[in-house]
Amino acid sequence: MTDRFDILDAPDEFLAAPLRLTVDLSAIADNWREMARRSGKARAAAVVKADAYGLGIEDVGQVLYRAGARDFFVAVPAEGVTLRPYAPEARIFVLSGIWPGQEDVFFDNDLVPVIASEEQLAFWMALLSERGPYPCALHVDTGFNRLGLPMAEAIALTDDVSRPASLDPVLVMSHLACGDDPSSPMNRRQLESFRQVSAAFEGVDSSLAASAGTFLGADYHFDLTRPGIALYGGEAVNGVKNPMRSVIKAEARIIQVREAKAGETVSYGASHRLTRDSRLAIASVGYADGYLRNLSGSGIPLRQTGLAGARGAIAGQPVPVVGRVTMDQTIFDVTDLAAHGVRAGDYVELIGPAMPLDDVARAAGTIGYEMLTGLGLRYERLYIEGDD
Numbered sequence: 001m002t003d004r005f006d007i008l009d010a011p012d013e014f015l016a017a018p019l020r021l022t023v024d025l026s027a028i029a030d031n032w033r034e035m036a037r038r039s040g041k042a043r044a045a046a047v048v049k050a051d052a053y054g055l056g057i058e059d060v061g062q063v064l065y066r067a068g069a070r071d072f073f074v075a076v077p078a079e080g081v082t083l084r085p086y087a088p089e090a091r092i093f094v095l096s097g098i099w100p101g102q103e104d105v106f107f108d109n110d111l112v113p114v115i116a117s118e119e120q121l122a123f124w125m126a127l128l129s130e131r132g133p134y135p136c137a138l139h140v141d142t143g144f145n146r147l148g149l150p151m152a153e154a155i156a157l158t159d160d161v162s163r164p165a166s167l168d169p170v171l172v173m174s175h176l177a178c179g180d181d182p183s184s185p186m187n188r189r190q191l192e193s194f195r196q197v198s199a200a201f202e203g204v205d206s207s208l209a210a211s212a213g214t215f216l217g218a219d220y221h222f223d224l225t226r227p228g229i230a231l232y233g234g235e236a237v238n239g240v241k242n243p244m245r246s247v248i249k250a251e252a253r254i255i256q257v258r259e260a261k262a263g264e265t266v267s268y269g270a271s272h273r274l275t276r277d278s279r280l281a282i283a284s285v286g287y288a289d290g291y292l293r294n295l296s297g298s299g300i301p302l303r304q305t306g307l308a309g310a311r312g313a314i315a316g317q318p319v320p321v322v323g324r325v326t327m328d329q330t331i332f333d334v335t336d337l338a339a340h341g342v343r344a345g346d347y348v349e350l351i352g353p354a355m356p357l358d359d360v361a362r363a364a365g366t367i368g369y370e371m372l373t374g375l376g377l378r379y380e381r382l383y384i385e386g387d388d
Ligand SMILES: *Cc1c(COP(=O)(O)O)cnc(C)c1O
Pocket: 047, 049, 095, 175, 209, 210, 211, 212, 226, 227, 228, 229, 230, 236
């Protein structure tokens, strides 16, 4: 079975790698355009924190910039520094804000701090009275209780005559706690609160929605949406079919295929006992590669909840993980594949078109975000621009 990820002319170090990750940059660009379309009259930013959700901020940033993104969000200044050459004219917002000692990194790289607390605001205002105008964004808390100024403080700022004239927010923003659950009453409550903030900062762009909020509809769009996970093909909203294109294929090489007898056990803790004569494929991936131990087929507390372990895919056929995932290897049951269906040297798809990211994440009791950002350093990466 071939798909857009089957690249015949890839470099040898990719074709022979124990672990390989293909990233379809065209799919990321398509997903951004789709989120921009769904943002209606609002502009769509691109959230590329955590190395673009583990997929590589340089390559991903560049393709998003080419697709038209001009507002980027990163978590920490170092990410902004890495992104800057790939997004020369873009506004790069740093979500963790600014601390004393970071002035140069912000000013030299034209990074915009997202002021996230009262301490940061005080520092920023003092800095501006010396330096003169420089753009910032204000994060206002509307119920998440993570980052942001209290609402009353933020609103009071709008007619505070003592504030430096050089305080010049280019964006006020807030973040939804329950955007992934369209039925949650929390969404409306935060929307009503943010409307007050947005109205107080008349003439300043407003932003409330991440990926999930963008799907909640036009009320939530304001001037700028901030999609992240949707760009990378992950599920943003629970319980609805994911409309985004899949973006990655992660594969591990099968080091050996072995026969084992009914009654024998597999992996650490002898945690899986074979109920039939079996063929096992030992793949070169483990929890050190973000193939989480909670994906194990057995031998971990999570399996007692009745949730099945993870599956990989070989030639499009699902193959279950058996026993515990170990640091560098994982064992798949390939008994049900045709006799010569799998050999040492073949690859098992861990995540990809045949094995959706969020299905794998669910098997580990987690979310696609955590799987992506945990992929680790051992994957040989290949960036492709497949068909649009
Ligand atoms: C991470 C983040 C986003 C992007 O969220 P997704 O759910 O990945 O779309 C947007 N805004 C803020 C403040 C964030 O922390």
